[in-house]
Amino acid sequence: MGFFDNMRKPKGKLGKIQLKSMNKEHTPVSLWGLKHLDIKPDDVILDVGCGGGINVKRMAEKAQKVYGIDYSIESVNLSREVNYQEIYDGKVEIQKGNVKSLPYDDNTFDAVTAFETVYFWPDIEKCFGEVKRVLKLGGTFLIGMESNGSDNLMMRLSEKLIDMNVYDDEEITGFLTNNQFSEITVYLRDGKNKQEIIKSNGNVIRMDDDYSNISFSDKFLEWMTVVAVK
Numbered sequence: 339m340g341f342f343d344n345m346r347k348p349k350g351k352l353g354k355i356q357l358k359s360m361n362k363e364h365t366p367v368s369l370w371g372l373k374h375l376d377i378k379p380d381d382v383i384l385d386v387g388c389g390g391g392i393n394v395k396r397m398a399e400k401a402q403k404v405y406g407i408d409y410s411i412e413s414v415n416l417s418r419e420v421n422y423q424e425i426y427d428g429k430v431e432i433q434k435g436n437v438k439s440l441p442y443d444d445n446t447f448d449a450v451t452a453f454e455t456v457y458f459w460p461d462i463e464k465c466f467g468e469v470k471r472v473l474k475l476g477g478t479f480l481i482g483m484e485s486n487g488s489d490n491l492m493m494r495l496s497e498k499l500i501d502m503n504v505y506d507d508e509e510i511t512g513f514l515t516n517n518q519f520s521e522i523t524v525y526l527r528d529g530k531n532k533q534e535i536i537k538s539n540g541n542v543i544r545m546d547d548d549y550s551n552i553s554f555s556d557k558f559l560e561w562m563t564v565v566a567v568k
């Protein structure tokens with residue numbers, strides 16, 4: 339099991355090391371994504387492909403309850419370790435499972451999040467339908483990615499080496515539209531111009547963004563967050 343396979347489905351000791359590293363390395367892109375999710379104190383949230391569980395922990399600080407799900411037992415175990423206290427307090431539950439068939443009732447969650455994971459989902463459009471099924475009417479689906487699909491040697495290389503797909507915003511918007519999601523908003527980070535570009539219903543807005551806190555490797559990545567409503 340090599341480095342790239344562990345991104346898709348972490349396994350064993352190396353998988354655990356990589357998950358811990360992802361908790362750290364994905365922090366800037368995750369926080370940037372999370373600022374686009376308005377978490378309310380009574381929200382019940384699901385994080386799909388929860389990996390090392392740090393985003394579950396972050397959201398549990400604001401929400402009533404956060405569920406994490408991942409098809410890797412290594413991810414499930416580390417997420418449980420990282421959220422030990424929150425699980426004890428009844429604020430977090432972590433389960434093993436695949437996004438293609440989520441073990442939750444229809445209309446359960448106020449928000450579903452997916453950070454750095456949709457590249458690996460089989461039949462992504464169908465999986466988006468599964469996310470929609472478990473969202474409440476009016477609930478939000480947030481997809482966070484370290485790639486906007488157009489750039490980025492690292493992602494293109496990964497795509498060649500393992501079973502993963504890098505998407506651009508039009509592809510993601512298409513999968514969402516085909517599942518009748520509405521109010522689709524795309525947030526793109528334009529690293530060169532230190533701007534955040536927002537695309538909403540055909541309108542493009544540009545805003546200055548804060549680049550003071552990004553790591554060396556993040557300088558080579560073009561982030562994208564997509565938010566949609568059921």
Ligand SMILES: C[S@@+](CC[C@H](N)C(=O)[O-])C[C@H]1O[C@@H](n2cnc3c(N)ncnc32)[C@H](O)[C@@H]1O
Pocket residue numbers: 345346347348360361364368386387388389390391407408409410413435436437438452453454455458459460
């Ligand atoms: C690159 S890691 C990202 C982890 C975490 N969300 C983060 O941002 O650091 C991708 C995670 O998605 C999980 N994953 C990939 N495909 C999945 C699927 N079909 N169902 C559930 N989890 C999946 C992997 O096991 C892995 O933990």
